Amino acid sequence: MTYTFALVGNPNSGKTTMFNEITGAAQHVGNWPGVTVEKKEGKARKIKEDVKIIDLPGIYSLSPYSLEEIIARDYIVDEKPDVVINIVDASNIERNLYLTLQLKELGVPLVLVLNMIDVADARKDRIDINELEKYLGIPVIPASASKNSGVREVVEKALVVAETAKTGFVKKDHKVLDDIIEGYLDEVEKLISPIGNAKGWNSRWISLKLLEGDEKVKEKYHIPTNIIKDLKSFQEKLEKHYENDLETVFADSRYKYISRVIEKTVKKQLGNSGLTWSDKVDRIVTNRILAIPLFLSIMYAIFQITFGAIGSFTIDWVDGFMSDAVAGTLLRWLEAGGVAEWLRALVIDGIVAGLGSMLVFVPQIMLLFFFLALLEDTGYMARAAFIMDRFLRKLGLSGKSFIPMLLGFGCGVPAVMASRTLESEKDRRLTIILTPFMSCGAKLPVYALFAAAFFSNNQGAIIFSIYVLGIVIAILSGILLKNSILKGEVAPFVMELPPYRIPTLKGLGIHMAERGMAFIKKAGTIIFAAAVMIWFLQSFDFSVQMVEDPADSILGAMGKAIAPIFAPLGFGDWKSAVALLTGLIAKEVVVATLGILYGLGEVGEEVTQLGVALQTAFTPLKAYAFMAFTVLYMPCIAAFGAIKREMNSWKWTFIAVGYQTGIAWIVAFLIYQIGRLFGLS
Template sequence: MFLKFALVGNPNCGKTTLFNEITGSTQYVGNWPGVTIEKREGKAKKIEGDIRIIDLPGIYSLSPYSMEEIIARDYIVNEKPDVVINIIDATNIERNMYLTTQLLELGVSVVVALNMMDAADAKGHKIDIGILESHLKVPVIPITASKGRGVTELLERALNVAQTAASAGGVPLFNEMHDESIISSIQEIEKNIIPNLNSKTENSRWTALKLLEGDEKVQETLQVPDALLSEIKLYQEKLERKYDMDIETIIADSRYQFTTSVARKAVKKKEQSSYLTVSDKIDKVVTNRILAIPLFLGMMFGIFSVTFGTIGSFTIDFVDELVNGTIANLFSSWLEVAGAAGWLKDLIVNGIIAGMGSMLVFVPQIMILFFFLSILEDTGYMARAAFVMDRLLRKLGLSGKSFIPMLIGFGCSVPAVMSTRTLENEKDRRLTIMLIPFMSCGARLPIYALYTAAFFSNNQTMVVFSLYLLGIVIAVLSGFVLKKTILKGEVAPFVMELPPYRIPTFKGLMIHMWDKGKGFVKKAGTIIFAAAVIIWFLQYFDFSFQAAADPGASILGAVGKAIAPIFTPLGFGDWKSAVALLTGFVAKEAVVSTMGILDGVSGATDGSVDLLTALQASFTPLTAYAFMAFSLLYLPCMAAFATIKREMNSWKWTLITAGYSTGVAWLVAFLIFQVGKLMGFS
């Protein structure tokens, strides 16, 4: 039996934790059709049968005010999942139930998952499940998703609802949620307006409510004629005169009164002490006006210390020996015994293995970094970081809301650019998208790791930390300049919910770490593999497609020499560096792969050691730092560039973004090299 269960809930209600608990490793991620917002889907592993779990975006309501709300509502209305599992935070039932009321109005089969029961118990909350079920008229299952408690029972109840249509969700609680005047208007619209629509609707009661509420998306979908809109306006005005407020507020207030009434009956809260809670005490420190930013920087420095310290170095040495030592020697011996042609051996050993191996050695470091970033996210600290940064950014004409996509940019620019859809102001969206390329994504990490290992082995943590900090500083300064010039406008207000602090689960951290890092691994098997083959081909042959006497005489050498003068004032005007930066547009990891191929053509199998030696012959510490700074700031990779074009919906702004970031990169690298040279650095 094939069934679809949709997970719906407020942000920070534990929806993602529940999704991970139900699906485990069977989940996959894509995009919703027609939009670039992440779609997560997986197969339930805790119950028999083919049950697909769809993780809808976190939302506070089904009103179409944001892309996430539109996606969630359209999926429920059009795709008709067999059951909607509504996750409610047990520590904040009253607020979370507002979304529940809209699901019940919609008339779908609902099962309520009352999550974080352990936190509610710890606060002394006494929740009467029977009262909740009697008022909501749907099953309510207490769970603690982070510990797996109640999850199996939740799925079994949902399966029962799907099989027997036992949920009363099909009988919306209009009479309990709304007073007689609202119900009367809904019935009148259902009777007098709905039959006259050209487009038919399956749920006339919900449609009537939406038309009364003035839902523009429903009006557009049903193509409601102006004459009928005028009739609906009469019902709205009648209610507005009676309640002395606008129609949207009237309907929303009616729902809130219902949730407040139910919560008062079902939830008995322990009388709050005047003493600060542990969470309050932590927030007094981490959001302190003076300590907050130094603490954030200190935390990031600590993460980099572990990532590039003893643990990170050990992982690099281990993987390097495995890939560039054992595997390369093994393939070299096999090819030698098999009598393979010299070009084929060179392609496999010095092309594919050298190219991919020089990048794969840094995968463990990237996973370590994402592991610690996942801890910060899962504990709730990252939300505090955005809140804290709002104070600084607002002084420069920016909003803390823009910092959230910028934080995501530390992982990957593609989802970071996608996440700007949550910004209401178009100028703020464009500004944030233009700043995201300055955030150091995970794909740049191999570049830093390679060059710091070659030139700053005793200060790797400090150097890498300074690069991340440089990206943030350039983004802030750029935001100030752009906001005063081509993107003038008022700063949007910043409102966000600070989730409660939680202790992350090891399983959840592993899943999050893999979600963030798997894109890097996938690139190794697809884009980087293809790039390694192409780069080897271009450096092996000249324009007459004969084997080049040396790489400098190859096709790639000619291209590199043509563009190298652009980088001469930056201190790295050799053709190999120029070509590596050019291939970095395909994927930033390709910079390292390219250097590995170009400097590994001697046939040696310990490619990484040879590469470090080759770099030390071509760069100095000063030019290496300038090169890393340029790699940090110049135009994003091809995937990010395409995403920017899709989100900007303008070639003009896309090219401005790419040109601006590359121009800034050139200027910053120029200043680093020239000023450093004047000061006597080498």
């Protein structure tokens, strides 16, 4: 017998951590709300093979206010999982129980998991599990997914609940809402039941939603007009009785019930000031004056460490390994195998030069993402979003846009897709246009290469400034677009700050490994293909004859055709133009292309030599303008595809990439020309 269990809970209650523990998967977990937008599937391999686990997006209620709530509710109602496992943050139980009550109203087989029970224990909060079970009428399991404690018990209890539900024995539910509301609910149910029974609906729940004024349910079930008429009269009576609107009437009634349950089952132990240590840290970290300087200082320190001594050490080590061990061994094999000259050139000058020039930066990139994961897992990144929200709001932008933008530092594709959580179409379009300005991980090898070659004493500061440039341009563009083609109201944004947590080594390891694996996977597929293509295009002319000088090749001709566009920006040579063009395949290909075109493939020749070769074509000013152009111009083809899908319009897709490339040109032009005016070279 195969069972399906759905994980449902508030944002940041630890659903994905629980999902990973049950399934053995390594899904991205973030200490901020909104990491899971779509549902994910896995099997409870570690506990019971034939149990399917579904991780649903984090939601606060089953009311259809946001896309996540609609996805989760539709799944529970339409797909009918055998058991809903409701993950509740034990340290924040009161607010989490609102969703629990709504799940109870739905009448689905339910197991309540008090996750992060260790955090509640550490605060000396006492939760009476038996009493909680009694008041809620559902099984309650204390657990700590991050410590793999109680996870097996959760699945085993869910199996028992599933078996019981199959036998048709379902415990009669306790009444949650006020008697008056329940009375009207009975009346509505009498009207709905005849149709509901015939069509196999959950009549009680549909009646409740209709009484609550849920338009989505009214549309979905095509409720007849005579019932709607009666329903309206019940609603009016309810509003009159409570002297409040329906939404408040129902919410109040549920919260009253929660208060009663909490009073009987939870004893909170707070410090003398009534503040947790998390609150105390937040007083400094989110302080109006200190917050932004502190955020910038932390980021600056991270870049200094990553691109300072530790980063340089990793580059030297990998560089030596790639050029001596890999290229040397490959060359010996090729010579011993007696392969043709062209094939040797393809492997060494094409593949090794292309991939090698990019792969040397992988440890440095992993190091940077280790630090970013540390900030995310401790909960600091959520504060960064909060700080930026406060700042963006003053400029008339929605702070909710900043979550997709934060994801953009990893990869533009999930970031662009995350913009679908924004309710307003104008805000969504705006966020899609701005997100690619955030410097994704793929652009890092470009900065690392140029910073090492031209700014060896200030690598961290230079790369940090490029990241800041992306953020500043995104903010300025936001103001410009919000006041012109994307005019509209600022959407409200409520964000819950998660408590600070000590990151787990496993969590940080997953972050780093996923980043490293993503690069290696990319190197083995798209960058490999790009390197081979680039080698062919730079080795042959249009009559498919091998050329001596790459300038006479197909690639050379293409580069020369577009190079004049970049001349006013300081890098009008054909090699740079071609590198920017091939960078549209994937941004790392910029470095791979430069590696091939500058002949990095000779055995013993290290990537640092590529830096020396670049000094013949670039000056520090030109290099900086090139990096600025790289951070801002249109994203790679994968992100372009994501933009098209999310915009659902070719017109808006081209407006987005046209705007990004236009801004990149203007900014690089200003940097180069103003730099020259100030006598910089």
